[in-house]
Amino acid sequence: MVDQEEHSASERSAPHNEDHTMQQLLDQQDFAFKEHKRGDALNGTIVGIEANEILVDIGSKSEGVINIREMEGVPTEVLAELKVGDPVQAVVVAPEDRNGRVVLALSRTHTDRDWREAETLHSSQQVFEGVVAGHNKGGLIVKIGKVRGFVPASQLVSRGSRGEGGEPGANSKENRLAALTGQKLQLKIIELDRQRNRLILSERAAMRDWRKTQKEKLLSELREGDVREGRVISLAEFGAFIDLGGADGLAHLSELSWKRVNHPREVLKVGQIVRVQVIHIDPERKRIGLSLKRVEADPWSHLESRYQVGQLVEGTITKLAKFGAFARIQGDEEIEGLIHISELSDSHIAHPKEVVREGQLVTLRIIRIEPHERRLGLSLKRVAKGEYVDSDWQRGLAEATADVEPATPSAPEPVSTATPIPEPEPPESESTEAESTESSPESGVTGA
Numbered sequence: 001m002v003d004q005e006e007h008s009a010s011e012r013s014a015p016h017n018e019d020h021t022m023q024q025l026l027d028q029q030d031f032a033f034k035e036h037k038r039g040d041a042l043n044g045t046i047v048g049i050e051a052n053e054i055l056v057d058i059g060s061k062s063e064g065v066i067n068i069r070e071m072e073g074v075p076t077e078v079l080a081e082l083k084v085g086d087p088v089q090a091v092v093v094a095p096e097d098r099n100g101r102v103v104l105a106l107s108r109t110h111t112d113r114d115w116r117e118a119e120t121l122h123s124s125q126q127v128f129e130g131v132v133a134g135h136n137k138g139g140l141i142v143k144i145g146k147v148r149g150f151v152p153a154s155q156l157v158s159r160g161s162r163g164e165g166g167e168p169g170a171n172s173k174e175n176r177l178a179a180l181t182g183q184k185l186q187l188k189i190i191e192l193d194r195q196r197n198r199l200i201l202s203e204r205a206a207m208r209d210w211r212k213t214q215k216e217k218l219l220s221e222l223r224e225g226d227v228r229e230g231r232v233i234s235l236a237e238f239g240a241f242i243d244l245g246g247a248d249g250l251a252h253l254s255e256l257s258w259k260r261v262n263h264p265r266e267v268l269k270v271g272q273i274v275r276v277q278v279i280h281i282d283p284e285r286k287r288i289g290l291s292l293k294r295v296e297a298d299p300w301s302h303l304e305s306r307y308q309v310g311q312l313v314e315g316t317i318t319k320l321a322k323f324g325a326f327a328r329i330q331g332d333e334e335i336e337g338l339i340h341i342s343e344l345s346d347s348h349i350a351h352p353k354e355v356v357r358e359g360q361l362v363t364l365r366i367i368r369i370e371p372h373e374r375r376l377g378l379s380l381k382r383v384a385k386g387e388y389v390d391s392d393w394q395r396g397l398a399e400a401t402a403d404v405e406p407a408t409p410s411a412p413e414p415v416s417t418a419t420p421i422p423e424p425e426p427p428e429s430e431s432t433e434a435e436s437t438e439s440s441p442e443s444g445v446t447g448a
Contacts, residue, residue, distance in 0.1 A: 036060065036102050040092040044104075046084050054082065056090060056104060064090060064102040074106055078146050114145030115194050122189040127206045130187045135177040142187060142201055151187065153177065155202035158185060186210055214246020219283050226278045227295055232271060235264040242276055242290055249288035251276060258293050258300070258334035260318060260326070267292075299334040303371040306332070310366065315378065317360045325352040327364060327378055337376030339364065344380050355380070 036042070036058075044064060048055035054071070056064040070093060071079060082088070090104035097103050121128055121144070130142040130149070140151040159176055186207060191200035222228075230242040230249070239252040257267050268274070280289030307313070315327035315337070324340040344355045356362060365385075368377030 036092045036095050038092055038094065042090050042092065042104070044088055044090055046082060046086045046088060049082065049084060054106070056088060058090070058102060058104075060102060062099075062101050064092075064104040065097070066090065066104045066106050070103070070105040074111075078111070111146045114147040118144050118147055118149075118189060118192060118199055119194075122192045125188065125209075127186055127188050127209055129184050130201070132180050132183050132185060134181060135174070137174060140177060140180060140185075142185070144199070147199055149187075149189070149199040149201045151185070151201045151203060155190070155200075155204045157203050157207050158183070211246050215248075215286060218244060218247040219281065219286060219288070222278050222281055222288065224278055224281060228276055228278065229273060230276055230290070231273055232268050235268060235270060237263060240264045240268050242274065244276075244288070247288060249276070249278070249290040251290040251292055255279070255289075255291035255293055258296070258298065259328065260336050299332065300371045300374050303335065303376070304369055307366055307369060307376075309369060312383065313364055313366060313378075315362060315364045317356045317358050317362065320352045320356070320358060322351065325356050327362070329376075330361070335376060337364075337366070337378040339378045339380055343367070343378065343382065346381050 042058045042064070044056040044058040046054060047057045047063065052068040054066040056066065058064040088106060090106055092102060093105045094103035120126075130144070132140050132151075133143050133148075134141040138150075139153045139156065142149045142151055153173065158180055185203050187201045187203055188206040188209065189199065190202045190205055191198065193199075228244050230244045232240055233243045233248065234241045237253075239250050240256065241248050241250055253261055253264065256264060261267055274292055275295045276290040276292055277294045278288065279291045279294065280287075282288075314330040316330060317325050318328050318336060319326040322341075324338050325344065326336055326338055329335045329337065339352075339356075341349065341352055344352055349355060362380060363383050364378040364380055365382045366376065367379045367382065368375070370376070
């Protein structure tokens with residue numbers, strides 16, 4: 001009887017003990033569900049992604065939800081990268097919706113750090129390096145973290161490589177922009193509006209600042225006489241602009257070549273890599289003078305060793321002027337001489353075009369050599385003058401002898417000794433005839 005009463009008492013007290021134990025468990029931190037307030041920042045894990053909502057486990061009695069309205073401010077590419085299992089940061093928009101779930105907003109915290117970084121870059125106007133993530137018909141997409149920035153085509157310096165000319169649209173603007181995907185660019189933020197999710201970048205502004213810094217650095221390092229390598233970036237009628245690696249220098253038309261140049265495109269093209277010598281530096285006006293011809297040997301320095309007064313040369317008429325005609329020496333293209341109008345013809349002429357034309361190849365006589373003044377006097381009318389006959393003959397004979405001399409060693413001496421029976425009479429006759437033949441031209445020249 002006593003046992004039955006004790007058992008009944010135990011049964012009556014059991015529910016009370018279970019309630020007490022459950023309350024203790026709920027009071028413990030691990031099992032307590034905190035009430036969330038609007039504006040609370042939470043860390044969670046994505047547990048589901050639907051077309052119009054994202055479910056997030058926030059460790060509460062119910063899941064959090066990011067509905068389609070709260071996703072409107074999130075960049076499309078950010079949403080596309082999200083997947084189940086990803087950790088996310090969110091802010092409480094409403095403690096509870098009609099289904100008892102906590103309403104969250106992803107856009108307010110997910111990119112907050114990246115926007116702050118962009119704002120810092122914008123306020124400091126700092127140049128930074130970005131990687132091209134994609135393109136559209138208007139320009140390039142470059143991200144700062146998760147924030148998408150846009151580089152308009154008008155703000156680009158890099159233009160991408162051109163495709164094969166035979167393919168349709170190979171050189172189109174869109175294809176050139178596509179070629180820049182994945183490349184690193186120096187950029188600067190020129191417009192930022194977080195409320196409108198607007199971030200505009202410029203490579204042109206960044207390069208302008210970078211080149212300004214580089215130019216100041218180069219101007220402090222360069223010395224007249226330095227030889228540098230550069231790239232031709234533009235051509236003008238008066239010369240060529242050459243990039244030395246951050247600073248541009250000008251090579252005047254007269255400094256492009258030792259030969260006469262009418263336009264830089266005759267000797268250079270945009271993009272060409274050249275060696276130049278620094279010939280002038282103006283730190284105040286920030287100008288650099290360059291020369292291409294001075295890194296090469298001066299063809300006038302040894303002119304007198306290659307030519308003599310009275311020598312005949314072939315030349316091409318390059319330019320006509322009222323006072324005469326200019327001719328470039330064939331085989332020595334850097335040397336150009338002047339045929340004064342008085343040296344073109346024995347008769348009076350009003351203009352050189354009456355005798356010669358540009359591009360014509362003529363035989364000329366050198367009448368004056370002034371290497372220090374870079375002058376070479378030429379004459380057309382004196383080519384056949386009798387006063388030069390003797391010197392022309394001697395020069396021709398010397399040239400002919402020079403041509404024959406190399407063949408002399410190839411005629412072996414043993415040929416004469418190979419004859420077994422000498423015949424003295426025929427050699428005497430041949431020798432006499434040879435002497436008679438040689439004396440004839442000499443007498444002819446003397447007579448002349």
